[in-house]
Amino acid sequence: MSRAVEYETFGGPDVLEVRDVPEPHAGAGQVRIRVTVAGLNPMDWRIAAQPETAARFGLTPPAGFGYDFAGTVDEVGAGVAGFAIGDRVFGGALARAVADFVVLPVPTSLPDGLFRTPDGVSDEVAATIPIAGSTAVAALAATGVRSGDTVLVGGAAGGVGIFALQLAKLAGARVIGTASASTFDFLHRLGAEPVAYGDGLAERVRSGGVTAAIDLIGTEVAEAALALGVPAERIATIAAGPNPPGGVRATGGVNGGPDAVPRILDAIVAGELTVPIAASFPIEKIQDAVAYQATGHVHGKVVVTL
Template sequence: MKAIALDTYGSPDDLRLVELPEPKVAPGEVLIRVKAAGVNPVDWKLGASMLDAIMETRFPLISGWDVAGVVERVGFDATEFAVGDEVYGYIRKDWAQNGAYAELVSAPVRALAKKPASLSWEEAAGVPLAGLTAYQSIERLGIGRGDVVLVHAAAGGVGSLGVQIAVARGARVIGTASERNHEFLRSLGAEPVTYGEGFVDRVRELAPEGVDAVLDFVGDGAVRQSLPLLRRPGRVASIADGEAALDAGGQYVWVRPSSADLTTLAQLADAGELRVHVEKALPLAAAAEAWRLSQSGRTRGKIVLTV
């Protein structure tokens, strides 16, 4: 099969298109014919050894934890799916090696769900990691109807999905973003504010009594700067500044695979309450370009590779 791989830790320039054997399909797994693979910052961070302290990596490394595709083979005791099923998932395993930047990938059924019928392959591949991160952060804080929620990096891959999930649960959402993304946030149901110096005062103008919860999807001091806005201490979650969130009595979120949560996200999408903005869809061979775009930190929505 064709795949994009790294022979050792490196940069986008070290990615190469190679022929590799088909992955083995363990009990409780299925083999997926990949239609699209989502690109996330964790992909290039893992490839650059930035996660070496917390995750075992083996080479050649095929990156990619987000997949959308068709079940091609069913492993022993994987009764949840059948050949021909359209699925999507966040396919993180116990170590990193055989990811979704390939024509074929094996995945445990616990990390998969039926693909949302209303989404294209590219859109579906943009959901799993970002959507689960947003959903699980919102679940941890118990965000629901009547809450006023501040979402940092609201126009990004995680933030744009988090805005919509919170809105679908009846929350009022204020989102930080650059001015060029303000209209985009309004289209998702959020009230935009420009990030940077003075954003606390700008949020106060919209919510004089403060906010009920803070979702930090950017880091860079956002948690500590937001604490004066919280009506009740501790209702803060971060994926980028765990120390600050924990010090504030909040949550440090590292996304987990979950078939049940993916099913919930699919239901939101098919109900018209969750849409995915694909900023760029590139062919598999252009993975290096996709990594560079992700590294720029200026992407609205998602970057996807098509296979």
């Protein structure tokens, strides 16, 4: 037997259970990964809590939990080329990642994916990359961020925000990030200029010369950017639904493209991008991990160890 996090009904963190399940094995054309770390994303708990979100991914309870993972290949099925037992890997397995084992076909098919973990990159860091990294790349592409821009990033200290603000800096842009006052020092260390979120945001950044905006929370930053005269095509949202205000662009990790994860990985290996781990929980504390992430006040990424 092996362990996996599953849920029987939609709900909050309390519906998540660590269960003993039959141990899966790699068949022909598949590899099995012994998972060591799973990275959490807001998408994970929203799928488990919201029927309408789950339906977008073709999921209904009972279901597994989580997408991002890192670990080591420990079984290789017949006909597999390019992976061997002992290879360190990371990737995505929709609604299956928080488990002792993940089995994936090679090559993988969307939305799942599998990548090699290079030397010098820990499993904790690798497990944070697929969703957040791809989403950040998609948001920057949607807004056309380039050298000389001043980018307003809403939710800059969160799991996607830490990637987006650093990628924008690497592109030569100035970054203003919305946050609570307790987060200001954290954002300064990542190279962003913090500003308090909430009523009056547009006035607080009016003199900043904002030329593009990425809203990672809802619509507040998108609406402030529109009020400042930023063109709608230079504003992106990831959490405002398919029809965000004012014709701004809705995007997400699926729009990151095939080069998104390698781009993030290259920047990490080069020391150009860091991934702050806000907290690490053992799998037995999965409910606590999800509750902590769902507060919306996490500085960096949350991971679960197995």
